[in-house]
Amino acid sequence: MIIVTGGAGFIGSNIVCGLNARGYTDILVVDDLSDGRKCLNLADTDIHDYMDKDDFLARLQTGEDFGKVEAVFHEGACSATTEWDGRFVMKVNYEYTKALLAWCVARKVPLIYASSASVYGMGPTFREARSYERPLNMYAYSKFLFDCHLRPQLENLESQVVGLRYFNVYGPREQHKGSMASVAFHFHNQLNESGRVRLFEGSDGYGPGEQRRDFIHVDDVVAVNLWLLENPAVKGIFNLGTGRAQSFNDVARAAIRWGKAHGTEGGGIDYIPFPDHLRGRYQSFTEADMDALRKAGYDRPFMDVETGVPRYLDWLAARS
Numbered sequence: 402m403i404i405v406t407g408g409a410g411f412i413g414s415n416i417v418c419g420l421n422a423r424g425y426t427d428i429l430v431v432d433d434l435s436d437g438r439k440c441l442n443l444a445d446t447d448i449h450d451y452m453d454k455d456d457f458l459a460r461l462q463t464g465e466d467f468g469k470v471e472a473v474f475h476e477g478a479c480s481a482t483t484e485w486d487g488r489f490v491m492k493v494n495y496e497y498t499k500a501l502l503a504w505c506v507a508r509k510v511p512l513i514y515a516s517s518a519s520v521y522g523m524g525p526t527f528r529e530a531r532s533y534e535r536p537l538n539m540y541a542y543s544k545f546l547f548d549c550h551l552r553p554q555l556e557n558l559e560s561q562v563v564g565l566r567y568f569n570v571y572g573p574r575e576q577h578k579g580s581m582a583s584v585a586f587h588f589h590n591q592l593n594e595s596g597r598v599r600l601f602e603g604s605d606g607y608g609p610g611e612q613r614r615d616f617i618h619v620d621d622v623v624a625v626n627l628w629l630l631e632n633p634a635v636k637g638i639f640n641l642g643t644g645r646a647q648s649f650n651d652v653a654r655a656a657i658r659w660g661k662a663h664g665t666e667g668g669g670i671d672y673i674p675f676p677d678h679l680r681g682r683y684q685s686f687t688e689a690d691m692d693a694l695r696k697a698g699y700d701r702p703f704m705d706v707e708t709g710v711p712r713y714l715d716w717l718a719a720r721s
Contacts, residue, residue: 402427402428402429402449402467402468402469402470402471403420403425403427403428403429403470403471403472403473403474404428404429404431404467404470404472404473404474405417405420405428405429405430405431405473405474405476406431406432406454406457406473406474406475406476406477406501407431407432407475407476407477407478407515408428408430408431408432408443408448408451408474408476408477409430409432409434409439409440409442409443410432410439410442410476410477410480410577411442411570411574411575411577411578411619412476412515412567412570412619412622412623413430413432413474413476413477414439414442414443414446414574415572415573415574415619415620415622415623416474416476416623416626416627417430417443417446417448418445418446418574418623419623419624419626419627420627421446421447423627426447426448426449427449428447428448428449429448429449429450429451429452429467430443430448430450430451430452431451431452431453431454431457431477432451432453432454432477433453433454433455433477434453436577438577439577441577442574442577454477454497458497458500461500461501461504462500464504464507466508470508470510471510471511471630472510472511472512472513472561472630473501473505473510473511473512473513474513474514474626475498475501475512475513475514475515476514476515477497478493478494478497478498478515478540478543478544479493479494479540479543480540480578480581481540481581482519482538482540482541482581483538484538484539484540485538485539486539487539490539490540490542490543491539491543491546494540494543494544494547495543495546495547495550498514498547499547499550501514502514502550502551502562505560505562506554506558506559506560506562509559509560510560511560511561511562511563511629511630511633512560512561512562512563513561513562513563513565513626513629513630514547514562514563514564514565515564515565515567516544516547516548516564516565516566516567516638517540517541517544517566517567518566518567518568518569518615518640518642518684518687518689519536519537519538519540519541519544519684520534520536520541520544520545520548520566521533521534521535521684521687522534522535522536522537522541522684523535523537523684523685524684524686524687524688525686526690527568527615527640527642527687527688527689527690528640528690528692529566529637529638529639529640529690529693531549534548537682538682544566547564548564548638551564551638552638555636555637555638558636560633561629561633561634561635561636562636563629563635563636563637563638563639564637564638564639565622565625565626565639565640565641566638566639566640566641566689567617567622567641567642568614568615568616568617568640568641568642568643568687568689569583569614569615569616569617569642569687570583570617570618570619570622571583571584571585571586571616571617571618571619571709571710571713572585572618572619572620572709572712572713572716573619573713573716573717574619575619583616584649584652584653585616585652585655585656585706585710585713585714586713586717588652588653588656588657589656589714589717592656592657592660592665592667592668593665593721595667596660596665596666596667596668596669597667597668597669597670597671598653598656598657598669598670598671599670599671599672599673600649600650600653600670600671600672600673601649601672601673601674601675601676602672602673602674602675603675604675604680604683604685605683605685605686606685607685607686609672610648610649610650610653610670610672611648611649611650612648612649612683612685612686613646613647613648613649613685613686613687613688614646614647614649614684614686614687615642615643615644615645615646615647615687615688615689616642616643616647616652616706616709617641617642617643617703617704617709618703618704618708618709618712618713620704620709620712621643621703621704621709622641624701625641625694625699628699628701632697632698635697635698637693637697639693639694639697640689640690640691640693640694641689641694642687642688642689642691642703643689643691643703643704643705644688644689644690644691644703645688645703645705646686646687646688647705647706650670651706651707652706652710653670655706655707655710655711656710656714657669657670658711659710659711659714659715660714663718
């Protein structure tokens, strides 16, 4: 059996799809379906069972076994960077992951978990070292603190534990995330509604729409997760981006080109005032240093936005 927490969410459901594509169906999905719309992410997948996240945690804490578990992909978390209820975030993200780590280590079950590039704060260096980490919100702090909890243990662990610091992930099965969905998703909706997309004006010395992020397609994220499943000797905390920052304008232009090729009228960009509440808390630049993952043996290329955005919008269009 393979366990995927957050398995009805964005990245988790894509991992389930990737496992299905490789013939795995003995999958336990763990999630919180208070928002029942997330079930649509699993409607075309094959799994063995589903369990609520609180029930799963209770069973972990009593030391229950789940039969032979080949690996755990831990994608479940409160992912809202705007959530400031620190007690809630630390319970759901930090304490939960500590309990899962203890359970996996005791049974030598590989654990591959979602960390976040948000641990680096404003950057400008995005390398897996304590000197470059300065989280700016509760979500980032919860991810950072678990990475700090893991680091002293890594050398002595007898089983695989890997933290992946996701950069700006976009792609299928994120529609339930609302405002937290990727800009590619929002651009698609904006083009359908008005034929135009909206971007922030300049900030932190960047021109309008020229803020730059490391945008990575979820298919590439899944490919790395499954590569780790096949390479259990790899342990550690790794960045997961493309290694190349691209501007929001690049994403917008890729979406506009796709729209024009599919008959969308217009195709302009409107620049809106930069929100005051984001000043000093907005990553205007991110770019993953990918040396560590490459040195660990991952050598496949990553999609740029010119390739990945049309691929994603084709998927959205086929389901609209």
